[in-house]
Amino acid sequence: GAVVSQHPSRVICKSGTSVKIECRSLDFQATTMFWYRQFPKQSLMLMATSNEGSKATYEQGVEKDKFLINHASLTLSTLTVTSAHPEDSSFYICSARDWQGADSNQPQHFGDGTRLSIL
């Protein structure tokens, strides 16, 4: 149980392109999904928290117009990197938390990440 699917696993594209990454919870409903960015040999840095049916909450320093997040259903959140540039190249990982009412201490389950390379 608690499987999170993330697509695509790898994207290589030209500078100026917009890229959409999908994150799906396959066997549970996720009212909250999270988007992280990870640089080589570094830890996970939270970019934004996505709540179903409402606007995402972005972490300080993350440009919301650059990284568009949509969470239209209980099983799908998308991250769109708009007008991507080489400095946006990174490993992007989503996670989803199983809805359990008011219990906030439910595990986050991660997808396998998307490696984005902007040429």
Place this chain on the structure above:
Amino acid sequence: GENVEQHPSTLSVQEGDSAVIKCTYSDSASNYFPWYKQELGKGPQLIIDIRSNVGEKKDQRIAVTLNKTAKHFSLHITETQPEDSAVYFCAATEGFQKLVFGTGTRLLVSP
């Protein structure tokens, strides 16, 4: 906000030995502490977690201990195997939903 420190950054052990990874946190309000294993090119996988009302939890070869007074928690892996080689991350809650991650420990188990 929450700050999580993790040590060591790298750990090399022989197969069959035990491995211990330690983390400290700063926010006394944190109440949930998961551990993740990340293999190369993959997302983190939850291996064990502990809540603040429990001091120790064990799952086969893996155990986690929590000292709320000292604000530190540790991961213990016994009888290590080569397939345990990966990067391990500890994390602690910040606020209602967020997790703050440690800097990671690269574990290498040599046969």
